[in-house]
Amino acid sequence: MKYLKEKYVLSNGVEIPKIGFGTWQIPKGNDAYKATLNALNVGYIHIDTAFAYDNEFDVGRALKDSGLKRENVFITSKLPSHIKDYNGAIKHMDETIKNLSLDYVDLYLIHAPWPWNEIGKDCKEGNLEVWKAIIEYYEKGYFRAIGVSNFNKDDIKYIVDGTGFMPHVNQIKYHIGFDQSETIKYCNENNILVEAYSPLGTGKILNDREIINMANKYNVTPAQLCIKFCIDNNTLPLPKTVNKNRMIENANVDFKISESDLEILNKIQRS
Numbered sequence: 466m467k468y469l470k471e472k473y474v475l476s477n478g479v480e481i482p483k484i485g486f487g488t489w490q491i492p493k494g495n496d497a498y499k500a501t502l503n504a505l506n507v508g509y510i511h512i513d514t515a516f517a518y519d520n521e522f523d524v525g526r527a528l529k530d531s532g533l534k535r536e537n538v539f540i541t542s543k544l545p546s547h548i549k550d551y552n553g554a555i556k557h558m559d560e561t562i563k564n565l566s567l568d569y570v571d572l573y574l575i576h577a578p579w580p581w582n583e584i585g586k587d588c589k590e591g592n593l594e595v596w597k598a599i600i601e602y603y604e605k606g607y608f609r610a611i612g613v614s615n616f617n618k619d620d621i622k623y624i625v626d627g628t629g630f631m632p633h634v635n636q637i638k639y640h641i642g643f644d645q646s647e648t649i650k651y652c653n654e655n656n657i658l659v660e661a662y663s664p665l666g667t668g669k670i671l672n673d674r675e676i677i678n679m680a681n682k683y684n685v686t687p688a689q690l691c692i693k694f695c696i697d698n699n700t701l702p703l704p705k706t707v708n709k710n711r712m713i714e715n716a717n718v719d720f721k722i723s724e725s726d727l728e729i730l731n732k733i734q735r736s
């Protein structure tokens with residue numbers, strides 16, 4: 466399970482474990498607490514949460530009860546997508562830090578360029594405003610790295626033009642069959658690490674015949690192939706599961722997809 470400990474290096478020198486544990490859609494309370502604690506016990510040292518997931522408190526509790534040293538675990542959280550003003554950003558950043566019971570968060574992201582109930586709305590000015598607040602907290606040491614999520618090239622360019630500050634990370638939906646080559650190309654050119662959420666296509670691509678055939682060829686499960694696909698494309702997968710055996714399965718990806726097979730997988734289109 467070497468990829469739980471192996472790290473990417475962000476453009477500011479901060480190291481980030483190559484597989485993170487995703488907590489999206491894990492209900493708050495005992496479910497999120499138990500899943501996070503299990504993940505930490507299994508060996509995950511990178512946990513991805515968000516204010517909007519409503520489970521930051523449980524992630525914080527699990528981290529505390531795991532007995533792991535704070536500096537040995539990497540925690541990400543996010544500013545809710547509808548918060549597009551400076552004061553709102555400050556309020557939510559403070560709340561996240563409090564919810565998690567932490568002195569600092571390792572990575573903090575703008576959750577989306579638009580509110581989830583108004584996808585595509587032009588919020589460029591609002592994004593710039595909250596990006597400035599996030600930079601302020603980064604410079605004060607509350608965050609070790611900062612970035613965005615669900616941003617395309619133009620969304621990123623706007624906040625960089627307005628501040629001169631390039632995000633360290635862009636977290637996007639990315640899995641076999643879901644083409645993100647344009648955004649990934651831009652991020653690679655600008656030294657922005659791409660994180661992949663829904664690397665298993667929220668479970669929907671695991672029955673895909675082409676994926677099953679390729680997984681069989683490597684003697685791995687479809688989930689393992691999907692996760693390694695992200696890593697071999699230099700992105701950071703954030704698989705989610707509440708099942709401890711699957712947590713182990715998803716981390717057991719110490720195999721290499723050949724270049725020609727990766728090319729085949731990169732060409733699959735499913736949405």
Ligand code: A2P
Pocket residue numbers: 487662663664665666667668671688689703704705706707708711714715
């Ligand atoms: P569960 O939490 O019941 O294990 P994604 O990470 O793309 O969002 O996918 C998450 C979905 O995939 C969840 O429904 C999760 O279910 C399921 N899942 C996670 N890991 C595996 C696995 N190794 N095999 C099959 N399904 C999995």
